[in-house]
Amino acid sequence: MSGYITLSEGPFSYPIDTVCSGPAATCTEDLDSDGCTDVVCAANDRLKWYENVGGTGTDFVRHMIYSSFDGGAVSTADIDDDGDPDVVSASWYGQQIRWFENPQGSSPWPSHLMASGYSSAQSACSADIDGDGDQDVLGTSFYQNEITWWENTDGSGTDWLEHKIDGNFEGARRVRTYDIDSDGDIDVIGSSDLNGVVLWINEDGSGFDWTELAIAPGYRMSFALHMTDIDWDGDVDVVSVSAYEENLMDRPTHF
Numbered sequence: 001m002s003g004y005i006t007l008s009e010g011p012f013s014y015p016i017d018t019v020c021s022g023p024a025a026t027c028t029e030d031l032d033s034d035g036c037t038d039v040v041c042a043a044n045d046r047l048k049w050y051e052n053v054g055g056t057g058t059d060f061v062r063h064m065i066y067s068s069f070d071g072g073a074v075s076t077a078d079i080d081d082d083g084d085p086d087v088v089s090a091s092w093y094g095q096q097i098r099w100f101e102n103p104q105g106s107s108p109w110p111s112h113l114m115a116s117g118y119s120s121a122q123s124a125c126s127a128d129i130d131g132d133g134d135q136d137v138l139g140t141s142f143y144q145n146e147i148t149w150w151e152n153t154d155g156s157g158t159d160w161l162e163h164k165i166d167g168n169f170e171g172a173r174r175v176r177t178y179d180i181d182s183d184g185d186i187d188v189i190g191s192s193d194l195n196g197v198v199l200w201i202n203e204d205g206s207g208f209d210w211t212e213l214a215i216a217p218g219y220r221m222s223f224a225l226h227m228t229d230i231d232w233d234g235d236v237d238v239v240s241v242s243a244y245e246e247n248l249m250d251r252p253t254h255f
C-alpha cells in the first residue's frame, strides 16, 4: 500500500511526499533546530523525517531515520537530555519500542531498542513519569493488553527498566500523558478496543502506584486520543474517535 503525506492549510493542501509505502502516523518537531517545524512519518517500510526548508511548508527534503521500520506510531522528546529532540517509535509488526538519537545533521540516526516482543505495539510517547527530571517512555501492546512505561534509569536513554501500569487493558491502542489532577505529577490516559478510555492517576509521583478511573468505558475501538481544553474552561479535556459502530460512536468525541 502506498500513500501521500500532505500538509493542509485551510482549503489548500500541499504534498510533502508522494512516494510513501503505508504511511501510518506523523508528528511534527523542529528536528534540526533551525526554527522551522519539520515532519516525521512512520510508514510500513521506513521511518523518515522531512526537513522544512525555509519554513514556508512548500519545500521539504526527505531524510531517513530507520530503514527497517514496519508501521506504527511516532513521537518526539529529548530522551538523552542533550538539548535536541529525539524520535520514539512503536512498530506493530516488529513488536518493538525504539528511540532514535538525533544526530544533528549527520547520518545515520543511532537506534536504541527498548522493548522487543511487545506484541502489536500501537503507541509510544514520552513524559517524566517518575519526576526525576528525565524523559521516560510509555507504550501500548494490543495483543498483550498492556499499557507500560519504561524508566530512563540514568537519563541518557541507554538503560531502561520496564514497569507495567495495567496488564488487563484489553485491546490497548493509544497512550497520552497529562497532570490531570494538577498535583504536579504526570498521569496517564489510554484508549482501547474493549475498555474504552481510561485514566490512571499517578498517586505519589513515583510511577509505581496507580489508581484507575474510567473516563468512557463504553467508548470502544478508540483509535485516537488527544488532550486539549476543548471547552475553554481552563482544564484539559480528552478527544477521541471510535470505530465501534454499534454505539454510533464512529465520530470524534470529547469527554
Ligand SMILES: [Ca+2]
Binding pocket: 029, 030, 031, 032, 033, 034, 035, 036, 037, 038, 051, 052
Ligand atoms: Ca527544522
Ligand SMILES: [Ca+2]
Binding pocket: 077, 078, 079, 080, 081, 082, 083, 084, 085, 086, 102
Ligand atoms: Ca536529544
Ligand SMILES: [Ca+2]
Binding pocket: 127, 128, 129, 130, 131, 132, 133, 134, 135, 136, 152
Ligand atoms: Ca524520569
Ligand SMILES: [Ca+2]
Binding pocket: 178, 179, 180, 181, 182, 183, 184, 185, 186, 187, 202
Ligand atoms: Ca497528577
